[in-house]
């Protein structure tokens with residue numbers, strides 16, 4: 001398997017709580033991988049470790065951009081992970097809500113642009129060309145998720161489902177190779193969820209690898225090629241949706257002890 | 263409605279430009295107007311921290327003081343020209359901003375505010391106690407006024423004269439202050455509508471999301487601090503060469519609080535708001551200074567009035583008078599083009 005991301009023995013401790021213990025799995029390049037598990041299993045913590053928000057207590061996180069050697073990126077700052085090509089969305093939506101939809105996405109071009117204080121004050125030709133390119137890239141990503149026409153509205157005025165799409169547009173605007181989606185369908189109605197499935201496939205079509213945290217099992221089983229199951233910070237299963245569905249540990253984790261034998 | 267507001271703006275500007283030339287001009291009014299403009303610069307500088315970056319800075323006056331003393335000392339010891347002093351004072355302010363910011367900007371929220379407060383107190387203590395340098399509480403009197411020496415231009419034109427214009431009275435300072443306000447305003451609006459300004463606003467809105475968009479939080483906060491403190495020092499340099507006397511108690515904590523009130527009153531993160539907030543609070547302060555003693559109250563009770571205004575604002579307009587952030591962005595040509603493009607798409 002050509003792995004874009006390899007999580008190798010990662011642990012994360014919060015005081016006395018092991019949010020992740022010795023978790024290992026690989027994410028296949030160009031596929032959709034699902035990260036599932038009951039509430040509090042450590043899924044978001046895993047994303048935060050990969051995205052650089054947390055430094056793992058232990059273990060390695062190898063990122064292979066497809067060109068050079070895989071790099072151990074455990075403990076890198078979030079902005080450096082973004083520059084490397086790892087983007088993410090947040091479970092509890094984190095938009096820049098006082099700003100416009102467009103500005104939310106323009107900010108995401110930060111790591112791909114370079115104008116500084118002096119360029120901005122003097123409005124040098126290169127700064128102005130860059131600003132134009134930023135708007136074009138932002139609009140391209142907004143159109144991609146279907147929010148192009150709302151570009152100049154305040155981000156806070158969007159519906160819940162559209163705010164989730166805006167987070168995806170913002171993540172995509174950083175030009176990632178790997179995107180981590182934390183419960184993108186949460187709070188969406190069935191129609192919005194269908195559109196989201198199409199969107200995720202379109203993201204894959206752009207050559208971006210997708211890792212998805214999702215509680216909607218039907219959705220996960222349908223679109224993921226591989227699943228990784230966490231429970232209480234421990235990886236309890238890993239494989240194709242069929243394999244995972246048949247795994248007694250998984251059934252037990254979701255339905256409680258004894259369910260596997262019922 | 264919009265047109266009327268525009269006309270009013272230009273009328274006000276024309277009136278402000280013409281006022282010092284009118285026969286009924288008043289020296290006291292001119293003085294207050296210059297003071298308002300000094301505070302406009304301060305408020306625009308401070309606005310970067312709480313307004314753009316969401317960082318509560320309670321020590322802004324420290325940098326105002328550093329700028330003023332840099333200018334005052336360079337003037338009395340080296341008789342340096344104001345035009346040379348301005349960049350030096352700005353750089354010195356920014357340098358101290360970075361020296362204070364680099365170790366403390368990793369602190370969050372209240373801790374950062376307390377450290378900045380402590381720093382400004384430290385500046386006052388330094389100015390009061392390091393008598394060898396600052397003459398302590400006696401202050402520095404007799405600072406030379408600004409002069410504009412363009413003899414080089416005369417030489418260039420082959421005129422054998424000394425073209426030197428010394429600022430006397432309020433009028434030249436009035437126009438210089440206007441230029442200063444206009445330049446700082448231009449810089450601030452351009453920065454607001456740029457990659458740098460967007461990074462700052464992202465930090466204010468959500469630091470974690472900003473970092474995930476690739477913004478190096480620490481670096482951008484330090485830049486914010488340097489720009490903000492540099493502008494504070496600019497206002498200080500002007501003050502020193504305008505009042506011609508500076509002393510440590512001109513840079514007490516109250517000044518920080520006053521400037522913060524201006525920014526909050528105008529609307530955090532709104533540049534126009536900072537201007538309006540300064541005009542209102544300084545004008546009010548002058549009115550109260552005259553009115554309160556007539557009512558048998560000490561002039562210091564005006565601080566109570568400031569407090570009262572803040573309470574009323576927080577109650578009825580918690581986001582200040584002007585609530586729009588990134589205002590200049592919305593008026594930029596690129597965004598106007600985009601608006602037209604989107605409208606065309608909708609109708610198509």
Ligand SMILES: Nc1ncnc2c1ncn2[C@@H]1O[C@H](COP(=O)(O)OP(=O)(O)OP(=O)(O)O)[C@@H](O)[C@H]1O
Nearest residue numbers: 014017019037038039040041042043044045046091
């Ligand atoms: N910053 C933190 N400090 C302390 N404990 C934390 C922190 N972040 C997460 N935890 C704890 O780690 C455990 C795993 O949390 P996490 O958010 O990763 O779960 P999750 O699998 O994403 O759950 P959910 O499905 O509810 O989103 C929880 O017990 C949580 O309380």
Ligand SMILES: [Mg+2]
Nearest residue numbers: 043044045091
């Ligand atoms: Mg979670």
